Every structure is written in structure tokens, then in C-alpha cells.
Amino acid sequence: ETGVTQSPTHLIKTRGQQVTLRCSSQSGHNTVSWYQQALGQGPQFIFQYYREEENGRGNFPPRFSGLQFPNYSSELNVNALELDDSALYLCASSFGTGYNEQFFGPGTRLTVL
């Protein structure tokens, strides 16, 4: 059984650029959720994808968008990067939505200069 994987591990961008982060869900899982974790804080829910559609969203602006593919992998896209977007981005997968156990990937650490 393959766990949740994320790429890249680390990324450095400059303000105003765009970034794409990738996540492969654990085998047997059809739902992916994305989180942003700033230094010293808890993870903040960005959104969840289920059956290739956004299914729940946190308090993040529209420049945070995502995709889910037929194989249940997912991308997180962030446009017009700001310095405050520097954070650890975590992806979690689960079977079904909301009520089931989530499993997290190792994260992508994004630095915006």
C-alpha cells in the first residue's frame, strides 16, 4: 500500500509568481484535502476535492485553486504569490468525504521572497 506523496519537497518563488504543488493520494482513497501551515501554527484547511470537484473550502482567496484527476491525484495552484503564502503545504487523502480518517503526506515547504 502506497502512502500519500507530495512534490516538490521544497520550493522557492518570488512575490507575484505562480506555483503548482502536487499530491498523490493513498491507494484506495478518492478524496484529497489541502492545508496551509504557517510557522508555529496549526494547519488551516484550504479545500477538499472529491470525484474531481471542489467539495468544501476554507477561508482562502480565489487565487488558491485546485484540480483532482481521474486517478485521484491532485494539484494546488497559487497565483500572484504573496510573502504570507510562505508555509508548509500539506495534502491529506481519505476515502469519502468528511467523516473518514485522513492520512497526510510529508508536505511541501514553500518560501516566497
Next chain:
Amino acid sequence: GIQVEQSPPDLILQEGANSTLRCNFSDSVNNLQWFHQNPWGQLINLFYIPSGTKQNGRLSATTVATERYSLLYISSSQTTDSGVYFCAVFDSGTYKYIFGTGTRLKVLA
């Protein structure tokens, strides 16, 4: 939306000591998980426990859903238990996952 608070915020223990971490939530939930975040940022699943009691080795957890709290017990703590412990719930009203504020644990040798 649901508020999730954890206590204590920080905890320092000597190796071998026991501890209890608490997670309070402001409304009923269908999904509650406990995680341990290691120094590299990986969130490790400890328990999926919407209600009842579970045990896994030196760790156990109890959720009393009707009173809106969950407890994580760590017995005979080890230095490898150091890190941040989070509880997280699913708010079915707003369809969002919400993490608690975390408890930062340091176990001294």
C-alpha cells in the same frame, strides 16, 4: 463554525512521566483525529476517535462526544514523543476540517 481548543499549549516532561492532553470543541462532530507532528513536519495519525476509547501501546484516547471533549493519554513518555500534538475535527455545518491550537510537548532525557 466549530472552535477547537487544546490544553495545555506547552508541556515539558521528564522521560518516564505520564501526561494528559485535552481537546475541547464547541459543537457536535462526526470525525475527530489526533495527530503527532514530528520536527520535520510530518503529521502522524495517532487515533481516529469520534467517540469512545482506544489504546495503542503507550498511547490511549477517549472522546466524550456528548460533553464535547477528547483526551489523549501518554504513558511512560520517551524523548521520541516530543513534538506537537494536534486534534482535528470535521465541521459538517461548514464542510471544513478544523485543527486545534496544538500542544507542544518536550520530553527530557
